[in-house]
Amino acid sequence: MATTTTPAPSAQKRYRTLAVVKQESVTRIERQLEESVFVWPHLLVREFLAAVLMTIVLTLLSIFIAAPLHVRFNPNFPPPAVEKAPWYFLGLQELLHYFPPTLAGVLLPGWMLIGLAAIPYIDNNPSRAYADRKLAITLFTMFIVFNVVIIIIGSFFRGGGWVWTWPWVGEFFNL
Secondary structure (H helix, E strand, O other), X not given: OOOOOOOOHHHOOOEOOOOOOEHHHOOOOOOOHHHOOOHHHHXXXXXXXXXXXXXXXXXXXXXXXXXXXXXXXXXXXXXOOOXXXXXXXXXXXXXXXXXXXXXXXXXXXXXXXXXXXXXXXXOOOOOOOHHHOHXXXXXXXXXXXXXXXXXXXXXXXXXXXXXXXXXXXXOOOOO
């Protein structure tokens, strides 16, 4: 009478979950307990407390600092002389003053975003030192300065009818 033996379950080939790599080819590194940072409860408790604190601060600010809305529209009185977008759209509104809508509203912002996404490919220096990343820092700084300048122009230097007005002439500015 012949008996067949099957290999033990531990002798079967085992594969990793995310890739088809033999378990024997994976080098294991044993970490010391001192090198580990536990997510629960240490990190999550800190993040929860930070979220609760931020919620309390924002709630108190919204209670004590009034954020008035404009008066309701009345057809008997004309609207204010200056209608501006919120500050974060004033740069786009300033671009719309100079360029056609397709160019100012779609193409220029799209090119800016593509340019920002291309900076790591243009300056692919692996160093993380500031002195070695002059091209990337210069390109990003030019992007930020351009956007800040057009937002400041739209906020403080545009009056009624979107004409150029100096801020100290008497026109009010509305953020």
